[in-house]
Amino acid sequence: MPAMLPDFSLRARNSFGFEVLAEQAYSITDAEQIGAVMEAIESAGLPWRVLGGGSNVVLPPTLSGATLLMDIAGQAISQQDECGTVVSVGAGVNWHDFVIWTLDQSLPGLENLALIPGTVGAAPIQNIGAYGVEVGGNIQSIEAYDCHSKTMVTLPASECAFTYRNSIFKAHPKRYIITRVHFYLPAAWSPRLRYADLAAAFANRHAPTAEEVMVAVCKIRNHKLPDPKLIGNAGSFFQNPIVENAQYLALLKQFPELVSYPEGDEREGKRKLAAGWMIDHCGLKGKRDGAVGVYQHQALVLVNHGGGNADSVLALAKTIQDKVQDTFGVALLIEPIRY
Ligand SMILES: Cc1cc2nc3c(=O)[nH]c(=O)nc-3n(C[C@H](O)[C@H](O)[C@H](O)COP(=O)(O)OP(=O)(O)OC[C@H]3O[C@@H](n4cnc5c(N)ncnc54)[C@H](O)[C@@H]3O)c2cc1C
Structure with missing residues (x-):
C-alpha cells in the first residue's frame, strides 16, 4: 500500500490554481494498490474521491478524507495487424504526451484531441472531445477497479455509454476507478476537418497529415484558450x-x-x-x-x-x-x- 501523504497541497494539481489541501492523499502507481487503499478508507469511514490532473474540477480549500492521485504510468502497443493497433495506457499518463507518442509511432487518429489537459484515465469520464472528435470513438476497453464488487473489471466500450461529455463513469462517479485504457487506432485514416477553424487552416491545400492536423489544433487552441500555467x-x-x-x-x-x-x-x-x-x-x-x-x-x-x-x-x-x-x-x- 502506498504511503499516506497528510495535508497534501493540490495547488499544482488543479488547473484553476486554487489553494487546496487534501487531508490525506495516496499516490496510486499500480492498480494492485487500490484494493488495500479502499479497504483502509472504508474501515476508517472516510469520504474519498479520485483525482487525475485536476483540470476538470472545482476543488474547495480543504478536501476532507482521502484523495487518490492517479499516477499509473506506461504505454505500449498490445496488438497490431493490418486493420489496426491496440494501445494500452496507464491512467496517470499525461493525455497530450500520449497523443504525441501515438503520432511518433505512426498511429494517427487522436490528433484532433491534442493539447487537452489532464490524464488518460480521466479522458473517458466526460468522453473528452474537440474539433469534431470524441475519445470514446477510439476506446476499445477500459480496466477499472469496481468499488461495488471490489475487483478489477474490464469494460468494453459498448458498456461505457459514451455520449456528449458523458459516460457511465460520470453517471456513476463512485463506482469505477479507471486504471488503464485500451485504445483502438484503425490503420485506415483520413483527416477530420469538419470544424470550421480546422477546415479554414487547410483551405486550398493538399490533404494534411495527422502531424499537420495536430500542429493546427495546437495553434488554434493556444490562440483561443488560456494556458492554465499562466492563468x-x-x-x-x-x-x-x-x-x-x-x-x-x-x-x-x-x-x-x-x-x-x-x-x-x-x-x-x-x-x-x-x-x-x-x-x-x-x-x-x-x-x-x-x-x-x-x-x-x-x-x-x-x-x-x-x-x-x-x-x-x-x-x-x-x-x-x-x-x-x-x-x-x-x-x-x-x-x-x-x-
Ligand atoms: C485549458 C483547458 C482546456 C480544456 N479543453 C477541453 C476540451 O477541448 N475537451 C474536453 O472534453 N475537455 C477539455 N478540458 C477539460 C479537461 O481537460 C478534461 O476533462 C480532462 O479529461 C480532465 O483530466 P484530468 O486528469 O485533469 O481529470 P480531473 O480534473 O483530475 O478529474 C475529472 C473527473 O474525473 C475523475 N477521474 C479522474 N481520473 C480518474 C480515474 N482514473 N478513474 C476514475 N475517475 C477519474 C475525477 O474524480 C473527476 O470527477 C479542458 C480543460 C482545460 C483546463
Whole structure:
C-alpha cells in the first residue's frame, strides 16, 4: 500500500490554481494498490474521491478524507495487424504526451484531441472531445477497479455509454476507478476537418497529415484558450446546451446570429447551441468579479486571476446561468466536477 501523504497541497494539481489541501492523499502507481487503499478508507469511514490532473474540477480549500492521485504510468502497443493497433495506457499518463507518442509511432487518429489537459484515465469520464472528435470513438476497453464488487473489471466500450461529455463513469462517479485504457487506432485514416477553424487552416491545400492536423489544433487552441500555467482555468466551464429543433428555430427567429452546431443524427431533431456565444451576447465576456472572471477572448472559460476559490467561481457561474436563462430560456450546465 502506498504511503499516506497528510495535508497534501493540490495547488499544482488543479488547473484553476486554487489553494487546496487534501487531508490525506495516496499516490496510486499500480492498480494492485487500490484494493488495500479502499479497504483502509472504508474501515476508517472516510469520504474519498479520485483525482487525475485536476483540470476538470472545482476543488474547495480543504478536501476532507482521502484523495487518490492517479499516477499509473506506461504505454505500449498490445496488438497490431493490418486493420489496426491496440494501445494500452496507464491512467496517470499525461493525455497530450500520449497523443504525441501515438503520432511518433505512426498511429494517427487522436490528433484532433491534442493539447487537452489532464490524464488518460480521466479522458473517458466526460468522453473528452474537440474539433469534431470524441475519445470514446477510439476506446476499445477500459480496466477499472469496481468499488461495488471490489475487483478489477474490464469494460468494453459498448458498456461505457459514451455520449456528449458523458459516460457511465460520470453517471456513476463512485463506482469505477479507471486504471488503464485500451485504445483502438484503425490503420485506415483520413483527416477530420469538419470544424470550421480546422477546415479554414487547410483551405486550398493538399490533404494534411495527422502531424499537420495536430500542429493546427495546437495553434488554434493556444490562440483561443488560456494556458492554465499562466492563468488558472478549467477549460469550458459550461456544456453547450442541446435543445429540440423546435426550440432552436424559435430562438433563431429572435436571435438570427445564434451560433449552433448539428447534434448527432439530424433525424433526431436536436441542435447544440454555442454556450460561449450566448454568454457573450449577454455582455458577460471579460466580466471580472473580484479574483475571478470570464476570459476576455472566450466567454465559455472562467478564469482565476489570482486568489480566487471555489465559492467565488461558482458565484460567478450562477450569475451567468441566471442571465442566460432569462435571455434565452436555456439552462447552462456546469462542466467541471464540483467537490
Ligand atoms: C485549458 C483547458 C482546456 C480544456 N479543453 C477541453 C476540451 O477541448 N475537451 C474536453 O472534453 N475537455 C477539455 N478540458 C477539460 C479537461 O481537460 C478534461 O476533462 C480532462 O479529461 C480532465 O483530466 P484530468 O486528469 O485533469 O481529470 P480531473 O480534473 O483530475 O478529474 C475529472 C473527473 O474525473 C475523475 N477521474 C479522474 N481520473 C480518474 C480515474 N482514473 N478513474 C476514475 N475517475 C477519474 C475525477 O474524480 C473527476 O470527477 C479542458 C480543460 C482545460 C483546463
